[in-house]
């Protein structure tokens with residue numbers, strides 16, 4: 593079994609728990625509180641900006657032109673492609689997207705997640721540490737979307753396009769991320785493999801907390 597197969601097996605219960613949580617169940621029912629979606633969009637557009645910037649930090653760690661081109665395409669996807677999933681949610685809220693995201697912040701849970709990725713990008717020379725912290729971003733959403741599609745008919749659900757967006761084939765992205773990590777994992781120490789494993793699983797937990805954050809409309813200051 594490849595190292596990343598082990599990571600994905602260990603992440604399965606976390607993804608199952610996210611699926612059962614209020615945010616995803618609200619998406620499935622098509623009646624999630626619009627304030628939760630507004631909060632999610634305010635946080636997520638900033639998260640995705642940072643995600644793209646962290647990809648750019650990884651470019652500096654790579655030498656192969658093909659790998660660099662691939663990351664440039666991923667930056668384009670995160671900045672220009674994924675916004676269409678956000679537009680589906682803005683339509684659900686019934687407000688202009690730019691008006692919704694104005695005044696967004698790194699709320700406590702998204703702040704923690706973003707800094708987890710930056711920490712790895714700055715601390716370690718090898719890109720694998722950061723990739724393990726980033727890979728749950730595409731992986732968890734894809735797994736959730738596939739599970740939703742397998743269990744539910746979303747015809748007439750106003751958030752169907754959001755689910756469909758993430759259910760698309762991500763095998764090229766996941767294969768490339770997995771290959772980078774597996775190549776490094778094969779030659780490094782058990783101690784380093786533990787850091788990689790923890791990075792991946794912690795980011796799966798960050799994904800869970802990010803949805804909860806939006807559902808509860810988490811803020812820094814409650815007084």
Ligand SMILES: Cc1ncc(CN)c(N)n1
Nearest residue numbers: 636639729730733799802
């Ligand atoms: C927090 C988060 N994680 C993952 C995704 C899906 N790329 C996202 N848009 N936002």
